[in-house]
Amino acid sequence: MGMKTPEQYIASLRDGRELFMDGRKIADVTRDPSFRVAIETAARDYDYVNPAHRAIRTYTMENGELGNRLFQIPRNAEELQARVALLRSVSILSATASSLFALLHVKDEIGAVNAQYAKNIERLYQHCRDNDLRIAEVITDAKGDRSRHPAKQDDPDLYLRVVARKPDGIVVRGAKLHITGAALVHELIVLPTKAMGLEEVDYAVAFSVPPATKGVKIVNRSYAHGEMSTFDYPVSGHHNMPEGFVIFDDVFVPWERVFLCGEYQLAGTFAHALGLWERVGSLIFAADRARLMVGAAQLIAEYNGIDKASHVVDKITELIFYAEILRMSLDTAIREYETAPSGMVYPNALAVNVGKYHAASNYHSMVRPLHDISGGLVVTLPVEADYRNPELTPYFEKYLHTKPGVAVEDRMKLYNLIRDISADAYGGWELVTTLQAGGGLTAQKIVSYRTYDLAGAKQEALRAAGIARPAAPQAAAARRA
């Protein structure tokens, strides 16, 4: 019980979980080279010894003991700010605890329908907090033919569903795709991917199981393979995380781990709550990354002697606009926080969704100025091993020189950073992930439309136009969009 050390975290992964990767069954994930960096990445989050980390990553719990701030339920703006600082300091494997926050967010609403579900959520929360556990967000179903509902698919398991109800629990079958870090967590929190209808009662199911539960199989995929030089891959060589294709092959879930089973009217509530907490993490990451892109673009322009060119200043200014809009969205989301009936405060949903949408929909066009300014070396720079070859080093020093004060090695490091984040395996992964993770663009549009103060805006328009009659009520169809 209590906070884990990095070593205890690593040892906790040796629990018989059934993992696969690159055509192999993984015998011991803690000794497998394909997972080495990902495990180191996750284990670093358990560093509470470094005083700088300790202040950000811990808090005093109600019982007076120190706990991981990941489990602190924010009750005011300062605690929300502290959560943002925490999420900046840890890896994605801590950030995916947003699924636990989604459960806490809906606990009272769910509890009003079935008090046992609320108790189960509270029990899971305490279990995760007291044992310093990591949690995956297991939401996205395989989904089959997108134009058809879950119950109308060729195979009824294309959305995860309940296949049996027993006195002591339920049996579930299905697969959840793209699950970040599923292989390296302690709890798989499974939630419905969307709202469900009357015909979909078996698909309205939420629960949590450890990855080592019988019938759970996780097939992993990563943009980072085995050993990667941290000179050539300064970001992904240090920090990476596999996604899991998580198969639930008739998995038994005891009732005390079930949070929804058949109450289809509540399925959408989970998906909505998760979207909020997950997008907060995405927005924090996107704002930091945008600032990094500004810095990298300015630095490479300076190294190459083009920083005074008007077209370069213009392109860097575009990047600055992008970075600042994201930073301001995040600031607004925290400053204009909202409060749930339970007293938990959460970031402003409109600001989060607008910021996340802006980040995702403009990211690809923001990579363009970075690549434009940097030139072809982004992808053609030879690797470190060639640079270190004594026969070649003098040629590198001669031909990659730009001007006094710019070391060739530093210029190479900067090119490697730009390539790694935007043009190589990890960079390609980011192009897709920015659009899809946290729900696609449409999801953020739906929430923004629903959350915006349309009534207030219409009042403004009525007043400006001099119309005395009250506005017609919003069309039902539009409200449902």
Ligand SMILES: Cc1cc2nc3c(=O)[nH]c(=O)nc-3n(C[C@H](O)[C@H](O)[C@H](O)COP(=O)(O)OP(=O)(O)OC[C@H]3O[C@@H](n4cnc5c(N)ncnc54)[C@H](O)[C@@H]3O)c2cc1C
């Ligand atoms: C790197 C990465 C990490 C991720 N991590 C997680 C995670 O940890 N947990 C998790 O649960 N999920 C995770 N996701 C999944 C992510 O949330 C989904 O990729 C996203 O919601 C889109 O779903 P999809 O991939 O099935 O694409 P689709 O739903 O197939 O979307 C593709 C396109 O089809 C459109 N579309 C889909 N359905 C319809 C329809 N009925 N009518 C009209 N248009 C439609 C969409 O709007 C979109 O334009 C991750 C994804 C990535 C890429």
